[in-house]
Amino acid sequence: MMSIAETILFIVAIGVILGWLFVLLMHIVALFYGRYLMHRVVPQPDPENLHGVSILKPLTGVDPNLYKNLETFFNQQYPAYELLFSVQDENDPAIMVVQSLIQKYPKIDAKLFIGLRYVGPNGKINNMVRGYEAAKYDLIVISDSGISMRPETLMNMVSFMKSDVGLVLQMPYTAHRKFGFSSVYEQVYFGTFQARNSLGANAVGINCSTGMSCMFRKELLENVGGLQAFAKYLAEDFFICQEIVRQKYKAVLCSLPAIQNSGNCSVEHFHNRLIRWSQLRGAMLPHLIVLEPLSECMLMGVCISWALDFLFNVSPMGVFLLHTLMWFLSDYFLLKTVENGPLPFSKFEFFVAWITREALAFWLSLRSHKNGVVQWRHKRYKVHWGGSVSEI
Incomplete structure (x- = not known):
């Protein structure tokens, strides 16, 4: 025994x-x-059933690949979309990059928002919220500044947005850089x-969302107070996914990965x-x-x-x-x-x-796990149980 x-x-x-x-x-x-x-070719929706898409691009500063990365969004093979760029202050050098691309592609519906609106400790949401509120389409894409998109990516994401889907994610990956x-x-x-x-x-069916590049239905966030309702979290992507699933919609991966192509590594x-x-x-x-x-x-x-x-x-x-x-x-x-x-x-x-x-x-x-302080860009945050943060 x-x-x-x-x-x-x-x-x-x-x-x-x-x-x-x-x-x-x-x-x-x-x-x-x-x-x-991965990389599966999916049937494209009927052109009459394609919904417009608003793409939010929060920017802070410039890296060597920023121009090339942003330009890929002006070349999407999709009939109806708008680009909503946002920077936190009027001295940000990213403004010149965006303005030069808007001039180069006058047929693309693109707008630039300068100046944040504080709605919580999450700086990314503070930067995006004005663009989010101005978005004219129900489908919203949040895409980080270092993401590069293939021309067919937006169509691919929309192809996965079925009637029972509320969130389409791109799996994060990276470009091969020298x-x-x-x-x-x-x-x-x-x-x-x-x-x-x-x-x-x-x-x-487990929540493993990442906010580098994702598409969601705006109405689902409006049901709980909009994008600003998630500004108390740094990992807003996780809680957005959690809320969308709670409303009985699915969160799925599309077949093309999100290509991170930052010029700094x-x-x-x-x-x-x-x-x-x-x-x-x-x-x-x-x-x-x-x-x-x-x-x-x-x-x-x-x-x-x-x-x-x-x-x-x-x-x-x-x-x-x-x-x-x-x-x-x-x-x-x-x-x-x-x-x-x-x-x-x-x-x-x-x-x-x-x-x-x-x-x-x-x-x-x-x-x-040394301490509960998170360093993100130039700010420091205290992380609380449950995922909320407070700025130090």
Whole structure:
């Protein structure tokens, strides 16, 4: 008969194996759902049933790729849309970029709003709210300044906006940029960890929204007070999705990813983004503080190696190596699916970026829980349980 300690360890080992099987299932779901969804050609709606779209573009400052990124929005293959740019103050150099594009494309319905209106601590919403209120179409797209759009992207998003859908998301990914390791590092993260979470969650109906590029029905936000109702959160995308689903509408991924093409790229800057996102997730969903690190490759490999050794006397080193190899290959093929072809870098570069991300995941998770202060652009926020923030 087992002692109390042995019984506890037995239960923990069984729990580890069940957790490992769940994560393995998410890998499989993401791979198959990604093959089904990503870059799939979807039937276009009847032109008579196409709704107009208002695209909100909040801008702050200029990076080397801003002009090129914004220009892609002037070249959308869609019959009726408007571009609503917004900057926070009249001295922002982004104003000149926007004005030059408006002059270059006079046939595109584009407007520029200068000056924010304070409705809460979320600076992005303060910047967008005037454009949101001026939007003349019911379908709203929020698109970050660093996003580059293929000409068919807007049509693709609208094609997924069925009668029972309230929110269409683009899965975040990155363009291949000539920044060396930092560019590959970002691309590997978004094409593996982020893609697995987004595809797996969307396939089973879990809220895993990102606000980099998303389309929603304006009436659904108006039902709860408009965009400004979400200004008390930094992760407004999560709560917008939550509210739309609460109103009995679906949130779905479209088949084209959101291509981030910022002209600035560094490992330190990217780590700061990861830490900020982890802080917000922990505040909104506290159970992720424990579950998220445990679901990472290296820590989960250690746990499953111990569990199988404890229960079945299997070689821990053999289990760990096999687990890591399976995870590596799964991520490699998922990244190729997201990229829709061969990788734009070598297999060795992929290996170095992948092993770096996996090795640093736990350390970055620990850093994110040092305190409850989030640094976003030039502002600092105190994060409260539930996801709301207050500006420091």
